[in-house]
Amino acid sequence: MxxxxxxxxxxxxxxxxxxxxxxxxxxxxxxxxxxxxxxxxxxxxxxxxxxxxxxxxxxxxxxxxxxxxxxxxxxxxxxxxxxxxxxxxxxxxxxxxxxxxxxxxxxxxxxxxxxxxxxxxxxxxxxxxxxxxxxxxxxxxxxxxxxxxxxxxxxxxxxxxxxxVHTENAAAAGTRTPRQSAYEALWQLVLDQVHAKYPSWTSARAASRDSWITMPFGTSGAWYAFVCSGPRPRVELYFGSSDADENQAMFDRFLARREYLETGYGESLDFQPLPGRKACRIAAWGPEGYDVLDLSQHGAMAQWFLAAMDRFRTVTQEVRRAIGEE
CATH class of the missing domain: 3.40.1350.10 (Trna Endonuclease; Chain: A, domain 1)
Structure with missing residues (x-):
């Protein structure tokens, strides 16, 4: 018919x-x-x-x-x-x-x-x-x-x-360590899940061999990061422009809203002025016990990173917009 x-x-x-x-x-x-x-x-x-x-x-x-x-x-x-x-x-x-x-x-x-x-x-x-x-x-x-x-x-x-091929040759020559390979595997898993669930967070698709990867915050001189440099992973907002006074001023404006940020995130946050450096950061820490070299833990690590960043990003973006309207 x-x-x-x-x-x-x-x-x-x-x-x-x-x-x-x-x-x-x-x-x-x-x-x-x-x-x-x-x-x-x-x-x-x-x-x-x-x-x-x-x-x-x-x-x-x-x-x-x-x-x-x-x-x-x-x-x-x-x-x-x-x-x-x-x-x-x-x-x-x-x-x-x-x-x-x-x-x-x-x-x-x-x-x-x-x-x-x-x-x-x-x-x-x-x-x-x-x-x-x-x-x-x-x-x-x-x-x-x-x-x-x-x-x-x-x-x-x-x-x-x-x-x-160049990368594999370099690895064969011993220039890539097991830890760098583990970081690359973890970040590729995280990026794949970010693109599947939160595609607006980043356009990057190539995994890093470092202990961190970054994503845009929305204003120049600041960015989000996933970090896995020890037994406790963290997500952070990093104020890292070349102007130390600008970084401190933005950090202070977030610090003044600490109660709102911690309530929105649901846990305490670590406000780090980083004395002696130009940069400042706000970090949210994960649980202890993760080992990036244990590939069997990568799924749980990626799950924590995405869930933490989702909450962290939501409340910090609210504060960013409020500051922009002042």
Whole structure:
């Protein structure tokens, strides 16, 4: 029996929008827009990216954007084009890399020529493991009469298999310890569960071999962390900008709301001013007895991390919003 035509859904069509109709000027419009909308680039790169400055001077030139991979603390640079790629911008990209020592180099353009995509692939294959080159194609679309929306697409990225081979070779050479391998396994489990249950928390997908991983807080100079450096795991809010006075001022504003934070979290919190250091932090501690080297405990550790961060994040975000409204 045929369904009536009236029962069929009415669907709009996606239509492309010329990028120059959205961002008329590369430096004044696109670069400035991307500076405050770094999450769009974060999603396509799969990292927690904080862009901190536009038009950074590098010698006699101006780098479009510079920022930080919040999970590793490494420098990220971005070069933009609102047209097809050209040799000039490839040269600029390498010049800026030489002047800023980044771990991640991103080239955004409206279209990539095959030879420039091949050049990024070559750089990914022949540079050291800690350096990554990305090509991101910029586009814009709309559905019906909706406002235009950005549509970014990766056209060049590190060769994960090659990087993995390098990593395995390094491990075979004895440069990766059993503890680093255990951290990597734990954080991969945590990240997989975060993306399944709380995808808004982070765009990062690569696990760290360190005793911590970080996630965005929502304001520059502060971030969340999962930490497993001893028998007691912890989640924390770390105020770690380069300005010690700024860190202390934000820490004090949270400290003034200690009762509210501890009530919302449901347990006591550890407020640490960290004398002698620029940074401050607020920590929530887990139970004793965990050993990261015991892989059988990783499931329980990941469960504690997610449950604790869910409560911790909820109440600290409430305080962040309250402070922002003052």
């Amino acid at each position: 045929l369904h009536s035509m009236s029962a069929l859904p009415h669907l709009s069509r996606i239509a492309s929008v010329p990028v120059r109709d959205v961002w008329a000027h590369e430096a004044h419009h696109f670069t400035q827009w991307l500076l405050v909308n770094a999450d769009v680039l974060s999603d396509v790169l799969g990292m927690d990216l904080e862009l901190s400055e536009a038009e950074r001077r590098v010698g006699g030139f101006a780098l479009d954007l510079i920022g930080t991979d919040l999970q590793t603390g490494a420098t990220v640079i971005v070069e933009n084009q609102l047209e097809g790629t050209d040799h000039s911008h490839l040269g600029q990209l390498l010049t800026y890399a030489g002047g800023t020592d980044p771990a991640t180099i991103v080239w955004c353009a409206a279209a990539f020529r095959d030879e420039h995509r091949a050049a990024l692939d070559w750089l990914n294959e022949h540079t050291e493991e800690g350096v990554r080159f990305f090509g991101v194609e910029i586009a814009a679309v709309r559905i019906g009469d909706s406002p235009p929306a950005p549509l970014f697409r990766l056209v060049a990225q590190p060769n994960d298999w090659t990087k993995r």
